[in-house]
Amino acid sequence: MDINKLPTIPAGPVGYLRRPAHTPVDQPAPNPLCTLFGIRYPIVQAGMIWCSGWRLAAAVSSAGGLGLIGAGSMYPEVLREHIRKCKAATDRPFGVNIPLLYADLDKHVGIVLEEEVPIVFTSAGNPALLTPRLKAAGRTVVHVVSSVKFARKAQEAGVDAVVAEGFEAGGHNGREETTTLVLVPLVRDAVQVPVIAAGGIADGRTVLACMVLGADGVQVGSRFVCSAESSAHPAFKEAVTRVEEGGTMLTLKELAPVRLMRNAFFQEVQAAYARGAGVDELKQVLGRARAKRGMFEGDLDQGELEIGQVSAAIRNVLPAERIVQGLVDEFHTAAARIGLNGRSLMAPWQHPGPDQRLPK
Amino acid sequence: MDINKLPTIPAGPVGYLRRPAHTPVDQPAPNPLCTLFGIRYPIVQAGMIWCSGWRLAAAVSSAGGLGLIGAGSMYPEVLREHIRKCKAATDRPFGVNIPLLYADLDKHVGIVLEEEVPIVFTSAGNPALLTPRLKAAGRTVVHVVSSVKFARKAQEAGVDAVVAEGFEAGGHNGREETTTLVLVPLVRDAVQVPVIAAGGIADGRTVLACMVLGADGVQVGSRFVCSAESSAHPAFKEAVTRVEEGGTMLTLKELAPVRLMRNAFFQEVQAAYARGAGVDELKQVLGRARAKRGMFEGDLDQGELEIGQVSAAIRNVLPAERIVQGLVDEFHTAAARIGLNGRSLMAPWQHPGPDQRLPK
DSSP, X not given: OOGGGSOOOOOOSSGGGOOOTTSOTTSOOOOHHHHHHTOSSOEEEOOOTTTOSHHHHHHHHHTTSBEEEEGGGOOHHHHHHHHHHHHHHOSSOEEEEEETTOTTHHHHHHHHHHTTOSEEEEXXXXXXXXXXXXXXXXXXXXXXXXXXXXXXXXXXXXXXXXXXXXXXXXXXOOSSOOOHHHHHHHXXXXXXXXXXXXXXXXXXXXXXXXXXXXXXXEEEOHHHHTBTTOOSOHHHXXXXXXXXXXXXXXXXXXXXXXXXEOSHHHHHHHHHHHTTOOHHHHHHHHOSSHHIIIIITOXXXXXXXXXXXXXXXXXXXXXXXHHHHHHHHHHHHHHHHHHTXXXXXXXXXXXXXXXXXXXX | OOGGGSOOOOOOSSGGGOXXXXXXXXXXXXXXXXXXXXXXXXXXXXXXXXXXXXXXXXXXXXXXXXXXXXXXXXXXXXXXXXXXXXXXXXXXXXXXXXXXXXXXXXXXXXXXXXXXXXXXXXXXXXTTTTHHHHHHTTOEEEEEESSHHHHHHHHHHTXXXXXXXXTTXXXXXXSSOOOHHHHHHHHHHHOSSOEEEESSOOSHHHHHHHHHTTOSEEEEXXXXXXXXXXXXXXXXHHHHTTOOTTXXXXXXXXXXXXXXXXXHHHHHHHHHHHTTOOHHHHHHHHOSSHHIIIIITOOTTTSOOBOOGGGGGOOOOBOHHHHHHHHHHHHHHHHHHHHTOHHHHHGGGSOSSOOOOOOO
């Protein structure tokens, strides 16, 4: 059966079925994120410090997703270089992720505007800080949130979409600790802009599950850390493929909550907590440039290794194109299992024989 | 379009499509949990201390799900009384949840066997402890796990199914902090027995999302706390309907991790952590009978209020039958959005116009 030949149903109110007024009834509604970004698949590669430079962003965009350069670990002129190299490497849209708490924020914004980057993701801060300026310059703006409260704030600030990122995500994270499964439906019901689910997504069935929850697409981080094009140190990539369940933890909540791989440095942080360390002592334990040391330079003991919980399901390093295509193929497989066969969906809910009775 | 008239596809390897050898190809495969328990809908009501006595279990079972009596808060003779009343109130199968760390464990098991309870869920302990004895007595045994490691152990011990319970679940919880979105696919791929997803599930789209992840059905706790038939104190039920995001936290990890509503007692625990309290001091802060005081007696300040993260999405108290039917109806709606229309599913993945090019 060709699922593309099944009849359509009228537009629903929820993400993946939203149908613009101009779409004929017998045509599927385009995915709002594909339309917004001008991309083929609603798969965004997270802009990650030390891992996502121009090589990764260009590879993901060329493969049909949306690649993001992670500005958080770049000096302004380094960012400019990455943007130019990314433009040279792909003719597809790409974006830059800018953490709002970064010291060089103004310079980063200036470069993104000068270099005509069409799409900007902002994170870790107040969405009202940059959104009006970026929108006035004609850019597509997306803000990363970990709560409904900030999703609403972002929408009020005028963003084009929000990323709803759950507790399982790697790196910096929300104080509410709301998981992706709980967060996405809450955010979906609270805002009208497209919603991108993030946190815990490394295969195609999870992509589909997030769209069932109401997301219009996904942002994927850890899986792309383990790509050939990621600028993470090979030792870090290798370590990610060996993470077991419980191998990452959210910590340093008094500074800014961050999900890290358990290593010697993580144990030092835990020891500091055990002796009742305050914020100042924690800052001292953290020190400076720990993330670079771990993720970029490959010091697996003393480095800060930011990675998501779903690393427990990642077991290899692949070219980014194969990761994108794998997500799409697995999505199709999972969708076909449900979508091709209405009866197989209903079967779980109708016991085929007579109801059993309990002996009295 | 009648989705029940769509053609079927061959059986796949994953949960909701597994097809027993005797099922004709033009008949949908029965859900393995419906077959296992003899129920209509693969919706299990979690066996919760102080909340799920015979009234709730009987109401859920009568509505087509599987009701569980929570033995953890019952003296042995109280448990016997609840089992007998449940049998009198419904002719459908129901079960008992037995936490394995309970002092009166042996007496509980004896009563469950004497009273011919057909289904036993065990939790919080080693699955090898009771499974052989219960299986030898012909009972259906399910064990609650929070990791792949324990899912495998449970399967080796001979259980009929496992509950894969994520970090977002209320009450006692795993040390790995793995969320439902990450845990369910990992467990699905690791064991052959049916998998029941738990943690973060209070509506039908989330039920479907969990089945997309590979679960055969779901276990729902917090939503049933806020049922008319739940034995939770009305003040506790009311408090659950007012929980905001971030309103619950996993704490007391040094004793046994437990997700609690933030209240005055929770703040006392946090204060103890801030002064570097050890296990003994934490035990003293916890004291005795805190859960009863909060959940059953309605002391919202000094009681221990066990509840899931998804309480942020629960806004009313409903009869259990309406909760079951609502989950099923919402599941159908979410499934129809995907299942009725293959093209709407594919639409997200095919940009309808020409690919956009970035200006150079």
